[in-house]
Amino acid sequence: MSDTVMPAQILTDAKVKNAKPRADRKAHKLTDGNGLYLLVQANGTKCWRFDYRFGGKRKTLALGTYPLVKLRDARDRHDEARLQLLDGRDPGQEKRRKRAEAVVTDTNRFSSLARDWWEQQKGTWTADHADRIWGRMENDVIPHVGHLPISEIRPQDIIEVIRKIEGRGSLDVASRVQQDIRRVCRYATHMGLLTNNPAGDLGGVLKSRKRSHRPALGREELPGFLQELETYELRGRVLTKLAIKLLVLTFVRSGELRGALWDEFDLKNAVWRIPAERMKMGTPHIVPLSRQAIDVIEAIRPITGRYSLMFPSERRRTECMSDNTMRRAIFKMGYDGNTPGKSKAVPHGFRATASSILNEEGFKPDAIERQLSHQERNGVRAAYTHQAEYLEERARMMQWWADYLDDAQASGVIRSSA
Known part of the structure; x- marks a missing residue:
C-alpha cells in the first residue's frame, strides 16, 4: 500500500469550468493540493491562489484568473513557485521582481546608477582605488542586484549580498561592499529616485572580526x-x-x-x-x-x-x-x-x-x-x-x-x- 498522502481534492478541467458562486454569496475554495486552489468569488470571478509559508509567515500568491489561466497553466505556475521555495526564495518577491524588470529602464537600474556614481566620484580617488571599488561592484554586487530598479532594492537584498561575501571569509570586502552600496543608494536619493536609503540602517549586520593590530617594529x-x-x-x-x-x-x-x-x-x-x-x-x-x-x-x-x-x-x-x-x-x-x-x-x-x-x-x-x-x-x-x-x-x-x-x-x- 502506498505511503503517498493524496490531497483532499484534485481538480479537473470540468470542475473548474462548472464551478459556481455559492448561494450565500460568500467566496469559496476548490482545493487542488499542496496549497493550490481556485477561489470562486461572489461575482463568479475565478482566481488561482497558492498559500505557502516563508520566513515563518503565511503568504498567498496570486497565479492568475480563469479562463485566461487554465488548470494546467496554474499547476505549472504552482510548481515554479514551489521550486523557488525549495531554493530559499519567496515566490511573491520573485513575482514582484519580474514585474518590475518588465518596466524598468536602464536609467533606474542599480547597475546604471552605480556606474553613474562611480564615474562622478572616481576623479577624487587614485586610479588603483577607483579600480578596486568598481571591481567589487562588478564581482560582488551587480551580478545579484544590478538588474533591479533602485526603488525595488530592499535591505534583505543587500544583506543577502553581504552574506555571500562573508560566506567565503572575506569580511573586509563585505564591509566595503556594504559601504559602496550605501553610497550608491545615497546618490539615488539625491537624484530623487529613492526616498529612503535601504542600506542606511544595517548596523549589526556585518560579522565582526577579532581586531588585530598590524605588525609593527619595537x-x-x-x-x-x-x-x-x-x-x-x-x-x-x-x-x-x-x-x-x-x-x-x-x-x-x-x-x-x-x-x-x-x-x-x-x-x-x-x-x-x-x-x-x-x-x-x-x-x-x-x-x-x-x-x-x-x-x-x-x-x-x-x-x-x-x-x-x-x-x-x-x-x-x-x-x-x-x-x-x-x-x-x-x-x-x-x-x-x-x-x-x-x-x-x-x-x-x-x-x-x-x-x-x-x-x-x-x-x-x-x-x-x-x-x-x-x-x-x-x-x-x-x-x-x-x-x-x-x-x-x-x-x-x-x-x-x-x-x-x-x-x-x-x-x-x-x-x-x-
Missing part, C-alpha cells in the same frame, strides 16, 4: 631596520627605498603616501598638505616636514618630479605605486615573520612604532594623535583641537623624531631623552 629593532634599509637599493628600486624612508619619517598611512602629489608639498614652509578627499577621515591633514624628510623628497624629485604623482606605478605613470610594493620590500629585508631574530613589519605599522616611542618620550598625546590624523570622538573637543592643530609642537616633534632615527641608524643603538 623600539629596539628600529636601528637594525634603518641600517638594512640603507642598502635596499642593492635588492630593489631606489624609489621604493625612498618611499619607505619618507613613510617612516612622516608615519602617514601608506595610501596617503603612495597617492602623494608633487603640488601638495610646500618645501619652503616645510609642510605637506594632504587634501580631504585623500584622507581616511575626510578632513585635510598637515604634515610638518623635518629637514631629513625634505632631503628625501629632494632625492625623489629627479626620479619622478616630471610626473604629477610622487610615487607613480612603474607600469602606468598616471597611477600610484601598488599597495604591496613597500610591503614586499620590507619582507624582502627579512621582516616577514619567518626570519629568526626579526619581527614581522608592514608599512602601516610604523604609525604604531612612532606613536609608542613619542608617547614614551613625553610628547603631548593630543599632538601625537593630531599627527596621526586620528579623529577626536568628542565633537566640542574636536573643534578646538582641529583649530589649534598643535602645529608648532608637531613641528618640533617631527624634527625630534627624524633626529632620533638618524641617531639610531648611525649608532645602531636606541637612545632616550629621559
Whole structure:
C-alpha cells in the first residue's frame, strides 16, 4: 500500500469550468493540493491562489484568473513557485521582481546608477582605488542586484549580498561592499529616485572580526631596520627605498603616501598638505616636514618630479605605486615573520612604532594623535583641537623624531631623552 498522502481534492478541467458562486454569496475554495486552489468569488470571478509559508509567515500568491489561466497553466505556475521555495526564495518577491524588470529602464537600474556614481566620484580617488571599488561592484554586487530598479532594492537584498561575501571569509570586502552600496543608494536619493536609503540602517549586520593590530617594529629593532634599509637599493628600486624612508619619517598611512602629489608639498614652509578627499577621515591633514624628510623628497624629485604623482606605478605613470610594493620590500629585508631574530613589519605599522616611542618620550598625546590624523570622538573637543592643530609642537616633534632615527641608524643603538 502506498505511503503517498493524496490531497483532499484534485481538480479537473470540468470542475473548474462548472464551478459556481455559492448561494450565500460568500467566496469559496476548490482545493487542488499542496496549497493550490481556485477561489470562486461572489461575482463568479475565478482566481488561482497558492498559500505557502516563508520566513515563518503565511503568504498567498496570486497565479492568475480563469479562463485566461487554465488548470494546467496554474499547476505549472504552482510548481515554479514551489521550486523557488525549495531554493530559499519567496515566490511573491520573485513575482514582484519580474514585474518590475518588465518596466524598468536602464536609467533606474542599480547597475546604471552605480556606474553613474562611480564615474562622478572616481576623479577624487587614485586610479588603483577607483579600480578596486568598481571591481567589487562588478564581482560582488551587480551580478545579484544590478538588474533591479533602485526603488525595488530592499535591505534583505543587500544583506543577502553581504552574506555571500562573508560566506567565503572575506569580511573586509563585505564591509566595503556594504559601504559602496550605501553610497550608491545615497546618490539615488539625491537624484530623487529613492526616498529612503535601504542600506542606511544595517548596523549589526556585518560579522565582526577579532581586531588585530598590524605588525609593527619595537623600539629596539628600529636601528637594525634603518641600517638594512640603507642598502635596499642593492635588492630593489631606489624609489621604493625612498618611499619607505619618507613613510617612516612622516608615519602617514601608506595610501596617503603612495597617492602623494608633487603640488601638495610646500618645501619652503616645510609642510605637506594632504587634501580631504585623500584622507581616511575626510578632513585635510598637515604634515610638518623635518629637514631629513625634505632631503628625501629632494632625492625623489629627479626620479619622478616630471610626473604629477610622487610615487607613480612603474607600469602606468598616471597611477600610484601598488599597495604591496613597500610591503614586499620590507619582507624582502627579512621582516616577514619567518626570519629568526626579526619581527614581522608592514608599512602601516610604523604609525604604531612612532606613536609608542613619542608617547614614551613625553610628547603631548593630543599632538601625537593630531599627527596621526586620528579623529577626536568628542565633537566640542574636536573643534578646538582641529583649530589649534598643535602645529608648532608637531613641528618640533617631527624634527625630534627624524633626529632620533638618524641617531639610531648611525649608532645602531636606541637612545632616550629621559
